[in-house]
Amino acid sequence: MVLLVLAWVSGLLVATAPPSAAADLRQFQPGNIIADGVFFNPYTMTEAEIQTFLNVRGGPCTAGFTCLKSYSDTMPAKPADAFCGGYPASGAEPASRILFRVANSCGINPQVLLVMLQKEQGLVTGRSPSATAYRSAMGFGCPDTAACDTAYYGFANQVYNAARQFQRYANSGQYTWVKVGATNQIRYHPNAACGTGPVYIANKATAGLYYYTPYQPNQASLNAGYGTGDGCSSYGNRNFYQFFTDWFGSTQNPASLVQVPGRPEVWLAVGTVKHHVPDEGELKVFAAKLGWVRPAPASYVDSLVLGSPARRYVHDPRTGTLYLLQADGTKHRFPDTATIASYGYEFGSYTNIDAAQSDAFTTGPDVGGFYRVESGPEVYLLADGRRRYVTTPGAYNDAAAGRNSYISSMSAAGAAKIPAGPALLPRHSLVRETSGASVYLTLADGSLLHIPSFGLAADAGRREYVVVANGTLANSTVRTGSLSPFIRCGSAVYLVAGGTLRPVTGSATGGLTPLDLPEAACADMPKSASSVSAPFLVQVPGRAEAYVLEAGQLHHVRSYDRLMQITGGAAPRFVSWSADTANGVGVGAPELAAGTYVQFVGEGEVYRGDGRGIRHVTSYDALVRSNGGRVPPIEKLPVAQKAYYTVGTPIS
Structure with a gap:
């Protein structure tokens, strides 16, 4: 029926x-x-x-x-x-x-x-x-x-x-x-x-x-x-x-992508105009929503007016909106001419598409600074006219905070026009290239600072560690010098200890020269509200010794009485340094307990010590007499440590 x-x-x-x-x-x-x-x-x-x-x-x-x-x-x-x-x-x-x-x-x-x-x-x-x-x-x-x-x-x-x-x-x-x-x-x-x-x-x-x-x-x-x-x-x-x-x-939806059988050229047909599709990347973008290439008679294709090459940078004539088309079938508005230029396009180089072609693509977020080259895995950020490789998800999250986080796809030709800038590294992290020996700390201004040890970096509150491909750091700014236990940020001096930067009051820094950094470079380092001042008393986790920092070295304080002398009778306040930091600074001559007898290697003289003072004992009789009638134990110290002590009046 x-x-x-x-x-x-x-x-x-x-x-x-x-x-x-x-x-x-x-x-x-x-x-x-x-x-x-x-x-x-x-x-x-x-x-x-x-x-x-x-x-x-x-x-x-x-x-x-x-x-x-x-x-x-x-x-x-x-x-x-x-x-x-x-x-x-x-x-x-x-x-x-x-x-x-x-x-x-x-x-x-x-x-x-x-x-x-x-x-x-x-x-x-x-x-x-x-x-x-x-x-x-x-x-x-x-x-x-x-x-x-x-x-x-x-x-x-x-x-x-x-x-x-x-x-x-x-x-x-x-x-x-x-x-x-x-x-x-x-x-x-x-x-x-x-x-x-x-x-x-x-x-x-x-x-x-x-x-x-x-x-x-x-x-x-x-x-x-x-x-x-x-x-x-x-x-x-x-x-x-x-x-x-x-x-x-x-x-x-008319046939948008056409090709004359037997001819290599693929064309984007827009009304009475044809635009040559220059490469596979552009073809994939247009084909995502306009359908794959369809055969067309030569008479039809030849009758179309030749336009500019087809680009994924397109213009919707109804509203004048400029879009970036993507291979996932979406379109994204360019918010301003600066963003257009950053993607390697001259403002007027867009491809005019018709309403149906534009409407075939789903509207997504505005074009931002993040992009991939075609559909590659690497993510880049456009900043100051340069492309910055985003090394890790953490680096992306850091950079995306407060800005348009959409990741677009850029043509290989467009990406090739953009000069390389420094890689984007995760904030507060330590980084090394795969085959490199040097480890760097990422600073707040994007520059890198060499670290002498992981322990010192941990004392500054930096523990995250990433390894990146060789060449990633080629365009990064590496600062002169290395991280040190004292840092001068602008005009303020800090002691690096216990995972934080502690403000130093007074001018003394225990004989160590602070590393000078601009405020912008260390702006995001963790800073303590508790200040410290000389004398700087140090303890190392896992060690029983108490140290005082003087003349650029740590000195073991061997008695509580001597410790109280150093603090002027005040309760001692210690800062914590890792073994790496302590070893990097070095341990020098000890602060001697009263009545300690020492002899420096290579020399025959015996001295009676008290803190940083030593007195030459001139004879055997004087040695026995000064120790209450008994021969005391005599400690051997490196001769280089002798200079730390003040030699007082001899004991005869």
Whole structure:
């Protein structure tokens, strides 16, 4: 059983066979029924493809009738004018040839002509078409309120004049009451009592359809699918959309990427302009939403005006917005000209795309400073006109704080124009290249500072450690000197100890020279609110000894009494240094407990010590006498340590 549906034909309802599947009428846009790039593209089908389409859609014809797939007609001579290229008088030609030649002469998509034949008279799928249906095949010259004009009778005559009329609607300047780019009141039905509805007309093709059939479907018509609505329903433009969508796909997406068989060039077609797609990277971006490359006749491609090379940096002419297209099918607005320039584009070098092509891409976040080259794994940040390699997720998180964190994809050609800057390293971290021996501390201003030991870095509160590829640090600024136990940040001096920087009051630094750093370089180092001052007492975790820092070395304080002498009787306050830091500073001569006897290696003299003071014991008798009548134990010290002590009056 053949299910019949009703289509609006010049004010009447006629029975037509439905296509095999119904379009989703929730997607119907009354102001953009079909895109100009689809409607006015004459190169979508060859004559053979049209004939095959008619054969497949037509099915078996009822005995005694001639169906469209087998129909022939003669064409009266049509002179060339501003709207069509003309058509010489012809003998009997098959319908497929007439449709192909008219499409090319008048610049109308042959798919549009096929749909018009179906919606007006059901000729594509009809199995028993009448002579009247062929006589007024396109419904041209057949007003709703009067008989058809005999001047336009005949299948070939109808097809040519209807196609020419659509060009007149678009280009003559005579048709202005359906305004493109403005909201128009469009009726729902020939009966004025059914009222009108506001419709923003997006393009010339949609305006032409309303000139041809001046009614929009109401909700009842759309809800009915291919069926009937209510007393105020019209069906012509609804059926045009349905038939086109079911037979040929989207009314909004013409073939954008085309290639002539046998030629290497791939083109992005935008209206009447073609843009050469220069490489695979750009091709993947456009193909993400515009579909893969489709073959196209040489006559079509050669007829297009040559434009600039296709770039993923595009312009939407409706709003003037400049976007960066991505291979994941998204588009991202350039917020300013500086960002455009940072991606290697001249401001005016964008590719103009049409509304349908732009709308095919999903809108994502604005373009920011982070990018990858094509789809590579490495992330870079554009800053001050240079590309900075982002070494770790932590470095990305640090850099993304407070800025647009979207990571875009940049073409290889664009990336090659950007000079390399210093790599972005995680803040507060230690870093080394794979084959390098030196380990550096990342400072707040992005510069690097050599560290002599991991322990000293830990004393400064820096423990995170990353290893990066060789060459990563090539563009980084490495500061002179190394991290030291005392740092001068601007004018303030700090002692590095226990994972923090402790402010130093007074000018003494225990004989160590502070490392000078700008405030900006050490601004984010952890700083204690508790200050310290000389004398600097030090303990090392895991060691029982107490040390005092003097003359640039640590000195073991061997007695509590001596410790109290050093502090002036105040309770001692120690700072904690790692073994690495202590060993780096070095342990010198001890602070001697009172009554300690020492002898320096290589010398014969014996001394009696007390703190930093030593007194030469001049004789054996004096030695025994000074120790209460007994020979004391004598400690051997390196001769180099002798200089630390003050030699007092001899003991005789």
